[in-house]
Amino acid sequence: MKSLIIKPVKTTEDRKAFLRFPWRVYKNDPYWVPPIFSERMHFTDPEKNPFFQHAEVAFYMALRGDEIVGTIAVFTNHLHNEYHNENIAFFGFFEVLEDYEAAEQLFKTAETWAKEKGHTALRGPAQFSTNDECGLLVDGFNDRPRILTTYNPPYYVDYIEKLNYKYARDLWAYQLGVKEFMEKSGGRLDRLTTRIMERKNITIRNLDMKKYDEEVEKVKLLYNNAWSKNWGFIPFTDPEFDKLGEELHALLDPDLVFVAEKDGKTVGFSLALLDLNEPLRLAYPKPNTPEWWTMVKLVWQWKIRKRISWIRVYALGVIPEYRKLGIDALFYYKTAQAALKKGIKMAEMSWILDNNDLMNRPIIAMGGKVYKTHRYYEKDL
Secondary structure, eight states, X not given: OOOEEEEEOXXXXXXXXXXXXXXXXXXXXXXXXXXXXXXHHHHTOTTTOGGGGGEEEEEEEEEETTEEEEEEEEEEEHHHHHHHTOOEEEEEEEEEOSOHHHHHHHHHHHHHHHHHTTOSEEEEOEESOTTSEEOEEEEOOSXXXXXXXXXXXXXXXXXXXXXTOEEEEEEEEEEEEHHHHHHHHHHHHHHHHHHHHHHTTEEEEEOOGGGHHHHHHHHHHHHHHHXXXXXXXXXXXXXXXXXXXXXXXXXXXGGGEEEEEETTEEEEEEEEEEOTHHHHHHHOOOTTSOHHHHHHHHHIIIIISOOOOEEEEEEEEEOGGGTTSSHHHHHHHHHHHHHHHTTOOEEEEEEEETTOHXXXXXXXXXXXXXXXXXXXXXXXX
């Protein structure tokens, strides 16, 4: 075996090589869903991703000879540390072949970087925060990941735990059959919905795509309020939320997006996304395949063959003073109604923090079952 070196990513060509590497790791994996390469380039570009406005990021590659055998990123999220009064660094973009030495040296490099920045712990994986894809999959490996969720080989868990990283927080993913949910709870929720809307003067409406920019502004204020007490949460900056709004515009089905209002005030928001990972897996983008051809295949599988059988409840929140009115139940019911009409069979609700009883209890009561766990790890430095 050739000797191992750790190389920092310095040039655009380095970054391209860094981002191509997962195609090697998952070459024969039947579940991995490859990303669109240009999106990954954009996401990791300091000139294009507003995350870099409040962060310092270093990318590293492990090489044996001329071949990359592993990657990692380590970063300081200044906004996180200010918001939570912590002094930690994060790791992400960890990918490695079955090569424990490479994993060990990548993490040692990340830990050295974090120590030199004066941090007291290293936490992850995240790319780059709880507002993005995060957590290491620790169970449920025999299934394709839903849209905007992470996937990794089982041996990553063994490697990270062998390096003395410990549980920091679990993020749960629930699955629920849409038809089964409506048969079990639809009648009761229909009556509850009517009662809540009439007695509490609450209205539930779909997102108005004709006023998309105005709607995004309303949701921005609500999001940073409703999620503010969640573990790991950091508020979106205006540029970050505007970027998210632009990205989601092409993915949204307005029939699956709901806004709750009371006396004209926006008090809750629910967003379910069609699981585009299903047609994307079939289109199978590759770094060297023209992306116009990938998009043709994606649209064919999505729009023509209608190869989507799942939705993911991506975000659901109610501002604190209105949380006991049953608005979350209205959202679940309205979403299930819309999904059923579209022929959707299954729903994933994720990620739900393992200590968030206000969310976990009602989901379990509706018949939801945890079928995947994504874990944050942490190590004191």
